[in-house]
Amino acid sequence: MMVAGTTAEIIKLSPLMRSLLDSGTPYELWNTAQHVDGLRATLDDLGLPQPDEHFLDPRTQSPLVRSSQVPGWMLRIGFHTLRHRRRLRRTLHAGGRPLVVVHGDTFTTVLGALVGRFLGAPVAHVEAGMRSGDLRNPMPEEINRRVVARLARLHFAPTRREVDNLRRERAKGLVVDTGANTAIDALRMMLGAEHPPIDLPDEFGLVTLHRFEMLRNSAVFAETLRVLKESSPLPLVMPAGDTERRRVEELGLSALFDDRFRLVAKQPYPRFLPILARASFVVTDSGGLQQECGILGRPAAIQRDATESHQGIGENLVLTQLDPDRLRDFLARWEDHRRPSQLDAFHPTEVIMGSLRSEGYVGAEVR
Incomplete structure (x- = not known):
């Protein structure tokens, strides 16, 4: 069972789902419907089947855009699990050894792990062991990761650093160093598969700002956009969904956007990657995009106070710690941060599949 609810989880689990299908x-x-917009389209674009089980009725699903929505959403998922526990348990235990797979650090990750344990199955955590070192930052992701480490029994850690984190915390079960994040396999699957869905300048910077902690901090969000507008040496392209657009309007920031700082429609992952592939540099608050830039060697400013992923920081990636001067410095010197791509250096999904075979969860070789 793969328990997922965000497009990022679908993307990073997609190489594993594809390998399972092929085997x-x-x-x-x-x-879990933590994200609604784009999730079905992402599965279609990745050539993967639609969900088999919805914890929330598809007719009443709505995306989580405010933290105040989270408790009610979690209660509805808990109620669905309790109400259908016998059927879910039968399904989970029907074909050999049961296993529930979760990914990352979202509320869905925690709920998926709890559901797996409640239904009597071991839990595998992909992208395990990542730590910022500060329980309050990022919130709630750091707490989510530590909770899931207590619940999981198979821990697939991206690097030796994350393995060491889990060893120090005395995580129970099997800890596996996969060498890299499964994002590298997702990138390899999709990068360059399509032409960009929008017209792009010959050179441009790519901007994504969408995290709860960014959008709810009006001062930081507004200052970030103003620094980008004033200091970028290249035209900027910022894909934005409805939530980000509403925030721009609420804060009276619409006048910042023009032909040189373009606000464009948010794109499904396979259509976003060709934009990323052509970007000269990136400014983002996304942990997933941070990892992808690290893999590609793309210069990127990570507009966050702290990060749980440390690969590439100090090399092609600059952690701004929300300091506007650090962001200005990156924009002035972005070319100094170019690094070679490592896209072909690691194959973490093969490592995960090998471990699942060794543990008896997968019987056939991947073709």
């Missing part, structure tokens, strides 16, 4: 190993995808 003839059945799996189901259970959807």
Whole structure:
């Protein structure tokens, strides 16, 4: 069982889902609907089946855009699990050894791990062991990661650093160093598959700002956009969904956008990657995009106070710690941060599949 609810989780689990399909190993995808917009389209674009189980009725699903929505959403998922526990348990235990797979550090990660344990199955955590070192930052991701480490029994850690974190915390079960994040396999699957869906300048910077902690901090969000507008040496392209656009309007920042700082429609992952591939540099608050830039060697400013992923920081990646002067310095010197791509250096999904075979969860070789 794959439990996922965000497009990022779908993307990073997609190489594993594809490998399971290719090996003839059945799996189901259970959807928490943490994200609604784009999730179905992302699965279609990745050539993967739609969810088998919805914790929330598809007719009443709505995306989580405010933290105040989270408690009610979690209660609805808990109620669905309790109400259908016998059927879910039968499904989970029907074909050999049961396993529930979760990814990352979202509320869905925690709920998926709790559901797996409640239904009597071991939990595998992909992207395990990542730590910022500060329980309050990023909030709630750092707490989510530590909770899931207590619940999981298979821990797939991206690097030796994350393995060491789990060893220090005395995580129970099998800890596996996959060498890199599965984002590298997702990138390899999709990069360059399509032409960009929008017209792009010959040279441009790519901007994504969408995290809860960014959008709810009006002063930091507004200052970030103003620094980008004033200091970028290249035209900027900023894909934005409805939530980000509403925030721009609420804060009276619409006048910042023009032909040189373009606000464009948010794109599904396979259509976003060709934009990333052509960007000269990136400014983002996204942990996933941070990892992808690290893999590609793309210069990127990580507009966050702290990060749980340390690969590439100090090399092609600059952690701004929300300091506007650090962001200005990156924009002035972005070319100094170019690094070679490591896209072909690691194959973490192969490592995960090998471990699942060794543990008896997968019987056939991947074709």
